Amino acid sequence: MKKYYLILLNIVSIAPGYAAFSQANTIQDANKRDFEKNIVESVKETYKENHTQQTVAFVLQKEQQYIGTCRKKFTMWEVAELMKTFTDASDPDLTRPQIIHALQVGEAMRKDKLPRAWILAGFIHDFGKILYYFGEPQWAVVGDTFPVGCAFSDAIVYPEYFKDNPDFFDIRFNSRFGIYQPHCGLSNVHMSWGHDEYLYHKVKDRLPEEVCYAIRYHSFYPYHEKGAYEHLTNDYDKKMLKWINLLNKYDLYTKDDSPMDIEALLPYYKKLVEEFFPEPLNW
Numbered sequence: 001m002k003k004y005y006l007i008l009l010n011i012v013s014i015a016p017g018y019a020a021f022s023q024a025n026t027i028q029d030a031n032k033r034d035f036e037k038n039i040v041e042s043v044k045e046t047y048k049e050n051h052t053q054q055t056v057a058f059v060l061q062k063e064q065q066y067i068g069t070c071r072k073k074f075t076m077w078e079v080a081e082l083m084k085t086f087t088d089a090s091d092p093d094l095t096r097p098q099i100i101h102a103l104q105v106g107e108a109m110r111k112d113k114l115p116r117a118w119i120l121a122g123f124i125h126d127f128g129k130i131l132y133y134f135g136e137p138q139w140a141v142v143g144d145t146f147p148v149g150c151a152f153s154d155a156i157v158y159p160e161y162f163k164d165n166p167d168f169f170d171i172r173f174n175s176r177f178g179i180y181q182p183h184c185g186l187s188n189v190h191m192s193w194g195h196d197e198y199l200y201h202k203v204k205d206r207l208p209e210e211v212c213y214a215i216r217y218h219s220f221y222p223y224h225e226k227g228a229y230e231h232l233t234n235d236y237d238k239k240m241l242k243w244i245n246l247l248n249k250y251d252l253y254t255k256d257d258s259p260m261d262i263e264a265l266l267p268y269y270k271k272l273v274e275e276f277f278p279e280p281l282n283w
């Protein structure tokens, strides 16, 4: 498999307010997302299960189960507390609990003086991983996402594992467009089930459109990193891609093991979270 090289992002073009960020913090780290060099068996195993079991039928069932429904009421802050207990088995660059990653992303955005809605997004972007709390296995919560219902791209990490996915041999689902029309737009595409899509539906009416869009597709690396599946995107997606790249820059390049005073930082984020989400949500 090809090594994952850094894509230098041209954030300057996004909006005037983001210019300062682009200069000082262009972090280059070719070691991130290197699934060859940093081989961790649990990462491989999670992707093997993910690629074998994320089918059209599975995704439709999860969408029905989780979108517009409620298992439990939690405030966003209660979800933040739960993130202290969860570690992502699909991520070769993260071994510490999710709350640390949430703070690292939020803090990097805060340092760069991004708008408050983005700092919030940086902090909560992975909170869809609360799916694990409802008993979902890691392979249905974490990892890169990709469309189901059409051919699996070789740009997806560990593409060889798709040969054991029933949809791989199903002629309804294994052509270039499968069940979709050319340039139908990503909002009409069923993505493999995980924390992105789940959280998107919880926050989509409460945060700015570009923030929600970035949350929804932040794990869609085959697209935003490799350019795969552009044949399913429309003009709206093209216009919005820069927002995924903005979140991704902080999501990917702030993962490290440097010490962090968690307790000192949490009050700022509690206030921020309660500003945007004062009421409990249906999870």
Ligand code: FE
Pocket (backbone or CB within 6 Å): 125, 126, 195, 218, 219
């Ligand atoms: Fe994520």
Ligand code: FE
Pocket (backbone or CB within 6 Å): 101, 125, 126, 251
């Ligand atoms: Fe993340």
